[in-house]
Amino acid sequence: MNGAATREHIVEAADRLFYQRGYEHTSFADIAAAVGLSRGNFYYHFKSKDAILDAVIATRLAGTRHMLRQWENEHPTPSGRILRFVEIVLTNGPDIQQYGCPVGTLNTELAKLGHTMRGQARELFTLFRDWLREQFTELGHADQADELAMHVLAFSQGVAVLSHAFADEEFVRREVSRMRDWLSTYEK
Amino acid sequence: MNGAATREHIVEAADRLFYQRGYEHTSFADIAAAVGLSRGNFYYHFKSKDAILDAVIATRLAGTRHMLRQWENEHPTPSGRILRFVEIVLTNGPDIQQYGCPVGTLNTELAKLGHTMRGQARELFTLFRDWLREQFTELGHADQADELAMHVLAFSQGVAVLSHAFADEEFVRREVSRMRDWLSTYEK
DNA sequence: GTCTATAATGTGATAGAC
DNA sequence: GTCTATCACATTATAGAC
Numbered sequence: 001m002n003g004a005a006t007r008e009h010i011v012e013a014a015d016r017l018f019y020q021r022g023y024e025h026t027s028f029a030d031i032a033a034a035v036g037l038s039r040g041n042f043y044y045h046f047k048s049k050d051a052i053l054d055a056v057i058a059t060r061l062a063g064t065r066h067m068l069r070q071w072e073n074e075h076p077t078p079s080g081r082i083l084r085f086v087e088i089v090l091t092n093g094p095d096i097q098q099y100g101c102p103v104g105t106l107n108t109e110l111a112k113l114g115h116t117m118r119g120q121a122r123e124l125f126t127l128f129r130d131w132l133r134e135q136f137t138e139l140g141h142a143d144q145a146d147e148l149a150m151h152v153l154a155f156s157q158g159v160a161v162l163s164h165a166f167a168d169e170e171f172v173r174r175e176v177s178r179m180r181d182w183l184s185t186y187e188k
Numbered sequence: 189m190n191g192a193a194t195r196e197h198i199v200e201a202a203d204r205l206f207y208q209r210g211y212e213h214t215s216f217a218d219i220a221a222a223v224g225l226s227r228g229n230f231y232y233h234f235k236s237k238d239a240i241l242d243a244v245i246a247t248r249l250a251g252t253r254h255m256l257r258q259w260e261n262e263h264p265t266p267s268g269r270i271l272r273f274v275e276i277v278l279t280n281g282p283d284i285q286q287y288g289c290p291v292g293t294l295n296t297e298l299a300k301l302g303h304t305m306r307g308q309a310r311e312l313f314t315l316f317r318d319w320l321r322e323q324f325t326e327l328g329h330a331d332q333a334d335e336l337a338m339h340v341l342a343f344s345q346g347v348a349v350l351s352h353a354f355a356d357e358e359f360v361r362r363e364v365s366r367m368r369d370w371l372s373t374y375e376k
Numbered sequence: 377g378t379c380t381a382t383a384a385t386g387t388g389a390t391a392g393a394c
Numbered sequence: 395g396t397c398t399a400t401c402a403c404a405t406t407a408t409a410g411a412c
Contacts (some may be wrong), residue, residue, distance in 0.1 A: 022300040024212055041378045101295055107353045108288055108296060112210040122353050150359050158346025165295045165310050173339050229396045
């Protein structure tokens with residue numbers, strides 16, 4: 001098999017498993033089995049578990065940047081873009097209910113482990129934070145744009161944690177509805 | 189040493205370590221070292237890691253029930269009691285910043301591990317949920333008491349996750365202030 | 377690039393002496 | 395109740411054949 005393609009398969013499998021089972025709880029053997037490789041061959045592509053995590057986070061960062069640009073194309077207004085973010089807890093509802101928020105759970109886990117890559121995981125949060133701040137600035141709230149961005153981020157994390165714990169879809173809908181009302185008070 | 193006292197010491201140490209490092213990342217050796225016991229002697233008191241987790245959750249449940257009764261004694265009005273809950277993210281600010289919410293992070297971790305004790309961990313959330321629902325009912329909002337309780341719980345989890353990730357105390361203060369304003373619209 | 381074999385370590389857990 | 399010694403197993407990681 002092509003080396004680059006194999007590497008890509010490994011990162012994809014690791015990304016999914018880290019999300020579904022957690023980083024620490026996922027072993028090399030799990031990833032190797034998911035890709036269909038022997039454990040030995042694994043080290044030809046990645047020389048440590050941290051190296052895989054590094055690649056996974058880099059992939060997620062790139063994917064998030066791409067998604068945010070897409071949201072910008074699909075929604076011309078800043079309030080429409082913020083609403084698109086808020087609705088991610090509905091769009092990804094089933095995944096969040098089963099596995100939590102991929103950004104929040106990774107950050108929480110790496111922080112507890114005292115992992116060196118904690119800062120890079122936080123960058124995933126920062127991407128959303130900065131993007132939301134830009135939208136609130138464009139909406140005419142430059143003075144409190146970061147505060148509002150953090151508030152929307154906190155909403156998403158609170159909903160994700162409880163959706164994961166209680167598996168209650170109606171709760172998610174109600175919270176999104178609540179957020180829509182709140183957002184409308186900040187529209188131009 | 190007295191057997192019951194040793195057992196209590198083990199549960200205390202395990203409780204703290206599970207919170208600070210996570211359940212999976214804490215080994216028998218870690219707990220034994222914290223208590224000052226040999227690994228071998230450990231199994232006289234608890235015959236499996238799950239048994240320790242069981243005891244830790246039971247202790248936390250009892251502690252939470254005790255705390256909620258105390259809050260009821262200290263705050264005569266339902267709005268005062270809800271506010272007391274909201275302010276927990278300030279009271280326990282430093283711990284939450286370093287280790288996250290003990291309830292939220294345990295629930296998230298056990299859910300990802302597919303651990304059998306997941307349901308008992310969720311009970312910790314349910315204690316707060318039911319208690320908050322009672323307060324909102326007493327406040328005259330019986331029809332949407334559970335929805336409001338979940339909203340307040342989501343607030344606490346969102347703030348905890350982001351406080352843990354960004355270590356931003358000012359953010360916590362602002363969110364509490366925002367919550368106080370929101371609460372005031374539901375007061376009698 | 378892929379494999380098997382294996383090292384080195386840490387883990388949960390047990391046996392048996394004191 | 396506490397200890398040492400040890401087992402069985404999974405883990406990350408390496409060496410070397412193909």
